[in-house]
Amino acid sequence: MTNEVLITVVAGLVLVLFAFIYQKNRGLRIIVGSIGALLLIHGGYTYGTVQPIPYMETFDTGNKLMVQYPVDRVQVISPVDKDTVKCRIITMGVYPENHTNDIWVLLKPADDKYYPQSDFTNTSYKLNGEWQVVTRFGGDAGEKYDLIVVETDSIASKFFGDTISKWKEADDYVGLQVSEIPETAVELERISVTLQDNCRGTH
Incomplete structure (x- = not known):
């Protein structure tokens, strides 16, 4: 997990917990909780699906000689x-x-x-x-x-x-x-x- 994804998930958890604990303003709780949930979803999606694409080296082949058998030399x-x-x-x-x-x-x-x-x-x-x-x-x-x-x-x-x-x-x-x-x-x-x-x- 990258630092960016970790920060996103932690921020989402903090906002969701705040929404559960804070009791004074229901509208604020809904907004903060929704933002937290979105951050958690985004962080989880990013961690699960966005992976670095590995570098894959590709190779070509040239023209090819016919082999005479039995082979008597390298x-x-x-x-x-x-x-x-x-x-x-x-x-x-x-x-x-x-x-x-x-x-x-x-x-x-x-x-x-x-x-x-x-x-x-x-x-x-x-x-x-x-x-x-x-x-x-x-x-x-x-x-x-x-x-x-x-x-x-x-x-x-x-x-x-x-x-x-x-x-x-x-x-x-x-x-x-x-x-x-x-x-x-x-x-x-x-x-x-x-x-x-x-x-x-x-x-």
Whole structure:
């Protein structure tokens, strides 16, 4: 319950109680009691029905490649190379049955820095030979990005996860120099995409 609703309900109760206790002027009692009742109804209605609308992030998907089975390597199936993408997409791919390493997506915009992408689980979601990760762009319309898929061991995964946590805490996404990327993050595939819209300040 917000402070405004609480004040409304308390004021309504006080006015209703006053109307019950005050005996001298019947007309005043009716007016004050009616106002109190209206405040109580309004406060109760507001508390019960007016809730903050949660922010829901939405994501687009790009064009999609046909998958050749059996899958023999980790690969991106969406977006496709030279695709035009929106500000928030789901990058999707496939992996062979015996693949156990974590999969990460790194974005490399025009500043030549690297930006690991993640959702709440940090590493890409993997299930039944398919993987996906939330991918957010922050550049200008027409800007080109390298979208890089890497596989990592636990050390590199922890580094990327800790890096993202620090950036979020500071609200400052400074990017990584290539020299900062752990050697155990092995590049598997790289495609080029172009931003469809101006994505600055959208995250």
